Every structure is written in C-alpha cells, then in structure tokens.
Amino acid sequence: MMSEQPAAVKLIGWFGSPYAHRAEVALRLKGVSYELIMEDLSNKSDLLLKHNPVHQKVPVLLHGDRPGICESLVIVEYVDEAFDGPSILPSDPLARAAARFWASFMDTEFRESMWMALWADGEAQAAGAMETKAKLTLIEGQLTEGKRFFGGDTIGYLDIALSGIAHWIGVFEEIAGVRLLTEEEHPTLCRWAKEYTGDETVRECLPDKDRVVAALAPRKELYVSIAKALTGHK
CATH class of the missing domain: 1.20.1050.10 (Glutathione S-transferase Yfyf (Class Pi); Chain A, domain 2)
Known part of the structure; x- marks a missing residue:
C-alpha cells in the first residue's frame, strides 16, 4: 500500500514584500518544502485574484486543494499549527x-x-x-x-x-x-x-x-x- 503524499505547498509572493518574507521564514523554520510563485503586482494573476479576492494582495498560501490562506500573520499561525517542526508561537x-x-x-x-x-x-x-x-x-x-x-x-x-x-x-x-x-x-x-x-x-x-x-x-x-x-x- 502506497503511503499518502503530503499536500503540495505553494506561496504567492513578491520578492520585495516584507509580508511574503514572514510566510517564507515560517515555512523554512518548519522545514516545509514549497513552491514560490512570484506575482507581478502591476498585472495581478488570476491565481492571486481567485485565492485573495478581498484584498488582492500577497502573500497567499496554497496548501493542497484547500482555499487560499491570506494575511501574513494568519499564514504564520497556520504554518505553525499545520506542520511538524519547532514551534513558532510561544507555548505559554x-x-x-x-x-x-x-x-x-x-x-x-x-x-x-x-x-x-x-x-x-x-x-x-x-x-x-x-x-x-x-x-x-x-x-x-x-x-x-x-x-x-x-x-x-x-x-x-x-x-x-x-x-x-x-x-x-x-x-x-x-x-x-x-x-x-x-x-x-x-x-x-x-x-x-x-x-x-x-x-x-x-x-x-x-x-x-x-x-x-x-x-x-x-x-x-x-x-x-x-x-x-x-x-x-x-
């Protein structure tokens, strides 16, 4: 019986964004492999608009076929809870x-x-x-x-x-x-x-x-x- 493969993780970001950086650091601290999709903020992609229709901003985290997760600090907390690895938030x-x-x-x-x-x-x-x-x-x-x-x-x-x-x-x-x-x-x-x-x-x-x-x-x-x-x- 084949073991279930982990859901793919993708991050929609922009190289100069401090908010996308937050999400990337969290993923790297947890040891999560991810694909970084660089967004053209002057010509926003259908992917970004689909997964962040409210604010239409980066970052957006895509985890498998789940809905996109928006807002950098929300992403950091999600990554901390969804993946194994050292804790990011304090335990107390x-x-x-x-x-x-x-x-x-x-x-x-x-x-x-x-x-x-x-x-x-x-x-x-x-x-x-x-x-x-x-x-x-x-x-x-x-x-x-x-x-x-x-x-x-x-x-x-x-x-x-x-x-x-x-x-x-x-x-x-x-x-x-x-x-x-x-x-x-x-x-x-x-x-x-x-x-x-x-x-x-x-x-x-x-x-x-x-x-x-x-x-x-x-x-x-x-x-x-x-x-x-x-x-x-x-």
Missing part, C-alpha cells in the same frame, strides 16, 4: 497573547506613525518621527536581556512579525532620506536586527536590500501622496 498562553499583541501593534499603530515619519513633511513629519522613535523604544523593551531574539534564543513569532524593522525600515530610510532606527537611540533593537538578518534560515529568503530599494524607489511619489492624504484626515 500569556507569552502567546503578548506576542500577538505586539505583532498587531507593529501592523497598526507603528506602521501608521512610521509612514508619516518617512513620507510626510513639516510638523506632520516631525511628529511622526517622534512618535515612531517612542514606539521603537516600547518594542525594544520587549527584548529580554541576554536573549538573542524576542522569544528567546531561537527565532519565533514576534521576531517574524517585526522583521520589517530588521530589514525593510532601512530600505525606506534610504529612499526617504530619513533616519529612524539608530544604534545611539536603540542599541538593543539594532543588535537584534543584526542577529535576525544574519540567521542562516532568514538569509535564505531575505531579499537583497539594493534590489528592494531599486524596486520601491519609483513609488516614492505615491507614498508621499498617501501621507498627504493621511495628514488631511487628522
């Missing part, structure tokens, strides 16, 4: 809840202030920069002294959720000409960022910074226009 319920809280903080409150700090101008930019640095201090406070990563000595859920700080914030700083994360103000967070980006599993799916800068720099005017719109609503 309180630690798990805290990790989810700070992941949400990253994707809502931090992202909004960072956007203003990078792309607004005048008083709005100054206020955004001050707020972003204060939030970086709050995030830095979650790093336990003597531990390499947020979850301990190995990469976990919160490290993945905050990976945009480790790599992509530098991309946007270069395009915008603004410095937000510095060793003088946040030495522990900068140390963590080096640990994260230097990890062997992470490096396997971490896009080259110069390539990401080249790909995103032409969008600068769009980013600025969005910041202006946000300023008008405040």
Whole structure:
C-alpha cells in the first residue's frame, strides 16, 4: 500500500514584500518544502485574484486543494499549527497573547506613525518621527536581556512579525532620506536586527536590500501622496 503524499505547498509572493518574507521564514523554520510563485503586482494573476479576492494582495498560501490562506500573520499561525517542526508561537498562553499583541501593534499603530515619519513633511513629519522613535523604544523593551531574539534564543513569532524593522525600515530610510532606527537611540533593537538578518534560515529568503530599494524607489511619489492624504484626515 502506497503511503499518502503530503499536500503540495505553494506561496504567492513578491520578492520585495516584507509580508511574503514572514510566510517564507515560517515555512523554512518548519522545514516545509514549497513552491514560490512570484506575482507581478502591476498585472495581478488570476491565481492571486481567485485565492485573495478581498484584498488582492500577497502573500497567499496554497496548501493542497484547500482555499487560499491570506494575511501574513494568519499564514504564520497556520504554518505553525499545520506542520511538524519547532514551534513558532510561544507555548505559554500569556507569552502567546503578548506576542500577538505586539505583532498587531507593529501592523497598526507603528506602521501608521512610521509612514508619516518617512513620507510626510513639516510638523506632520516631525511628529511622526517622534512618535515612531517612542514606539521603537516600547518594542525594544520587549527584548529580554541576554536573549538573542524576542522569544528567546531561537527565532519565533514576534521576531517574524517585526522583521520589517530588521530589514525593510532601512530600505525606506534610504529612499526617504530619513533616519529612524539608530544604534545611539536603540542599541538593543539594532543588535537584534543584526542577529535576525544574519540567521542562516532568514538569509535564505531575505531579499537583497539594493534590489528592494531599486524596486520601491519609483513609488516614492505615491507614498508621499498617501501621507498627504493621511495628514488631511487628522
């Protein structure tokens, strides 16, 4: 009798997406073989539109003939539960809840202030920069002294959720000409960022910074226009 073959895993992503990176790291940490399907975001495929008709964004995880799984952190949790391998989320319920809280903080409150700090101008930019640095201090406070990563000595859920700080914030700083994360103000967070980006599993799916800068720099005017719109609503 033949043994049942594991369902194929495919990930729809884009090389410069910090959200697709989250999904890739989770799959690699669990040792899951997968096919990476690179999406053309200027001409979205029928596959993407079929499996993420609501937001039409990457990443989307396809596992066998199941419906597509959308949203990066939802994918990370699914991968943690669906596949064998080292746990990504903390086992302790309180630690798990805290990790989810700070992941949400990253994707809502931090992202909004960072956007203003990078792309607004005048008083709005100054206020955004001050707020972003204060939030970086709050995030830095979650790093336990003597531990390499947020979850301990190995990469976990919160490290993945905050990976945009480790790599992509530098991309946007270069395009915008603004410095937000510095060793003088946040030495522990900068140390963590080096640990994260230097990890062997992470490096396997971490896009080259110069390539990401080249790909995103032409969008600068769009980013600025969005910041202006946000300023008008405040």
